[in-house]
Amino acid sequence: MVTSVTNLGRSGLSDWLIQRVSAVVLLAYVIFLSYVLLACSPDYQEWKALFENTCMRIFSVAALLAIAMHAWIGLWSVSTDYLTERTLGGKATLLRLSFQAISAAVLFTYVVWGIQILWS
């Protein structure tokens, strides 16, 4: 079996599943927030109270982690499809690993920044 060391779950099947599970979490979060904004039209106090609620914090952190995992798997697929020796020649491996390192740093920053927003 060919394995890769840069993908999230060490196996394509597990990546596939994580991407589906995280997609469902994000779908639920997007639908919930759209509903709150469109149907309830909250004012500032209600909006702030919503994000201070413990259940909502759990939901929001779950969504943040889902974004990080989902986007990592997504960007990994994209980078291993296009940043290859066939398209870029000899420097491809270096470029692909740099792209992946920057992606990981950005996604990790999103998680920390998001937690900071929720608890400030």
Next chain:
Amino acid sequence: MFQKVSAYNSARILNLLKCFNSNNKQIISCLECLFTSFEPPLGAMTSVIKTVNDKRPVNLDIGSIDLPITAYVSILHRISGVILVAGVAVLLWILDASLSSEESFNAIKAGAGSFLCKLIVWAVLSALIYHTVAGVKHLIMDLGIGESFEGGVAGSKIVIAVSVVLIALLGVCIW
């Protein structure tokens, strides 16, 4: 799969494809590569076909084929996903502003900001809408629903229709 096809049958398949698809020679030569790598006896036959028509490109050149609607829906899902990775920064920034003070919350709610700001927000939320709608189609197909080519085409049309309506409504909301 190809290993199970006998040399005789695969030669017939190739000939059938040649009749059906005389302008998609790339596909045929691609199939020929597969057949020749698995079927030594057929190798001799395809080399006969090749000398008749040896100007055919060896690779499957996607740019020279009419792609079905499913291909556009698929690549747009990928592009919108990559855009969203940057878009998440915009969304987090808006969330931060909306929670930090009543003034900034009301400013966002009232749709304040320059035309460019609104355009960026509209673009990010449009990418989110499209990616989500196409993502739901993806998940439905993962459940085994609509996996035929016709199902894929119908699903793609629904994805485009639903996204266009939602993105237009979003534009009305923002402006």
